[in-house]
Amino acid sequence: MSNIKPETGAFFQRDRQWHPPAYAPDYKTSVVRSPQRALLSFDNTLSEITGPVFGHSILGELDNDLIHNFAKPGESAIGQRIIVHGRVIDERGKGVAGALLEFWQANAGGRYRHKREGYVAALDPNFGGCGRTITDDEGYYRFRTVKPGAYPWPNGVNDWRPAHIHFSVFGHGFAQRLITQMYFEGDPMIWNCPIVRSIPDKAAIEQLVAGLDMNNTIPMDARAYKFDIVLRGRRSTLFENRMEGN
Amino acid sequence: MVQQLGFLKETPSQTAGPYVHIGCTPNFSGIAGVYESDLGIAMVNDKTLGERITIRGRVFDGTGTPLRDALLEIWQADSNGLYNSPSELRGAADPNFTGWGRCPTDMETGEFVFETIRPGQVPYKDGRLMAPHVTVWIVARGINIGLQTRIYFDDQKAANDQDPILMRIEHKNRVNTLIAKRDGSAYLFDIHLQGDKETIFFDV
Numbered sequence: 143m144s145n146i147k148p149e150t151g152a153f154f155q156r157d158r159q160w161h162p163p164a165y166a167p168d169y170k171t172s173v174v175r176s177p178q179r180a181l182l183s184f185d186n187t188l189s190e191i192t193g194p195v196f197g198h199s200i201l202g203e204l205d206n207d208l209i210h211n212f213a214k215p216g217e218s219a220i221g222q223r224i225i226v227h228g229r230v231i232d233e234r235g236k237g238v239a240g241a242l243l244e245f246w247q248a249n250a251g252g253r254y255r256h257k258r259e260g261y262v263a264a265l266d267p268n269f270g271g272c273g274r275t276i277t278d279d280e281g282y283y284r285f286r287t288v289k290p291g292a293y294p295w296p297n298g299v300n301d302w303r304p305a306h307i308h309f310s311v312f313g314h315g316f317a318q319r320l321i322t323q324m325y326f327e328g329d330p331m332i333w334n335c336p337i338v339r340s341i342p343d344k345a346a347i348e349q350l351v352a353g354l355d356m357n358n359t360i361p362m363d364a365r366a367y368k369f370d371i372v373l374r375g376r377r378s379t380l381f382e383n384r385m386e387g388n
Numbered sequence: 389m390v391q392q393l394g395f396l397k398e399t400p401s402q403t404a405g406p407y408v409h410i411g412c413t414p415n416f417s418g419i420a421g422v423y424e425s426d427l428g429i430a431m432v433n434d435k436t437l438g439e440r441i442t443i444r445g446r447v448f449d450g451t452g453t454p455l456r457d458a459l460l461e462i463w464q465a466d467s468n469g470l471y472n473s474p475s476e477l478r479g480a481a482d483p484n485f486t487g488w489g490r491c492p493t494d495m496e497t498g499e500f501v502f503e504t505i506r507p508g509q510v511p512y513k514d515g516r517l518m519a520p521h522v523t524v525w526i527v528a529r530g531i532n533i534g535l536q537t538r539i540y541f542d543d544q545k546a547a548n549d550q551d552p553i554l555m556r557i558e559h560k561n562r563v564n565t566l567i568a569k570r571d572g573s574a575y576l577f578d579i580h581l582q583g584d585k586e587t588i589f590f591d592v
């Protein structure tokens with residue numbers, strides 16, 4: 143991070159038509175958890191332009207390896223071994239260096255390691271389901287895991303989540319804060335899911351579908367999926383209003 | 389034809405879901421041994437400058453039920469009004485204050501608690517000072533895109549009355565949804581996702 147000049151501009155207005163609306167009644171939990179009044183809109187202040195950044199020193203050696211970071215020594219998680227990799231960029235196409243990514247997922251059978259989880263699929267004693275990494279100077283990241291299974295959830299009588307990995311992303315400003323989910327190319331379950339379908343635009347949904355990337359597989363070991371993440375872009379500060387007295 | 393502007397679209401948000409704690413606070417969720425400790429659980433240490441304060445509250449849904457599966461993050465300036473961020477060009481913030489905290493709501497009571505310091509004042513873009521405030525970001529199952537709001541403080545009335553953001557709120561009877569109330573040694577800040585007491589959320 144040290145060789146990157148910090149930027150201080152306000153972020154582009156968020157296109158809220160591109161994101162899912164708060165109220166999406168087919169996703170039932172959203173009905174009583176969605177604000178109903180108009181949001182208060184204003185241009186970023188320093189409170190949104192700034193944000194926490196995290197150094198590589200917070201990372202442990204296995205943080206980006208879900209196959210091994212919870213497993214007993216010499217053992218590994220069960221499932222299809224995959225590499226997930228990509229680049230965090232902003233709406234201008236600039237790489238976002240030093241972005242903290244945290245990810246979590248069900249195991250290969252679709253079961254989460256969580257006390258509230260009731261799916262009958264078996265826990266894998268060697269799979270915790272969480273990992274994290276920080277992008278390099280150009281915004282690239284990668285981690286290793288097993289492909290998560292689809293799982294049923296109480297919404298409709300017979301709703302199933304497509305296989306997915308949850309991502310939490312920090313950019314350089316708190317206004318870039320984002321949580322999303324990555325889906326897998328070719329999964330027919332994507333198009334039935336009420337959570338996916340809370341996103342109105344098909345092109346926006348496709349932005350969440352990682353492509354199978356056979357060029358970055360490790361032969362005889364793991365296949366790869368490529369998932370790029372776009373955060374809000376920043377305005378140039380050249381012609382911003384000057385503070386009084388400056 | 390004109391030249392294409394070439395901007396990309398922001399990756400769409402999806403709900404954090406019921407198991408956000410696995411990814412963001414694994415130790416809290418019972419997954420021990422992957423990370424030494426959960427990020428954001430301590431904002432201050434014994435060298436942090438400024439007045440220690442506690443902010444606690446709950447997040448209520450439209451039926452008045454507290455969310456027991458939410459995750460809150462806060463972001464605030466240090467006691468001198470400086471942010472601990474590379475984008476802070478006005479000076480160096482207190483190195484003993486991260487400015488960022490993360491707290492899952494209690495799985496039984498729904499309560500969140502932040503041990504922090506009273507933030508200093510930060511200038512608005514025209515140079516006027518904003519009242520001391522803390523930015524809040526809320527995610528949970530059923531929340532499709534993180535909700536952002538601010539915590540102001542009820543004992544900062546003069547500053548609140550001059551705050552450029554609070555002043556632009558048309559419905560003055562809703563301003564108090566952004567103001568934490570002194571409650572013993574802590575500030576109480578309940579968040580209402582819907583209903584008569586719906587908190588003002590931001591598009592910023």
Ligand SMILES: [Fe+3]
Nearest residue numbers: 303306308405
């Ligand atoms: Fe999930």
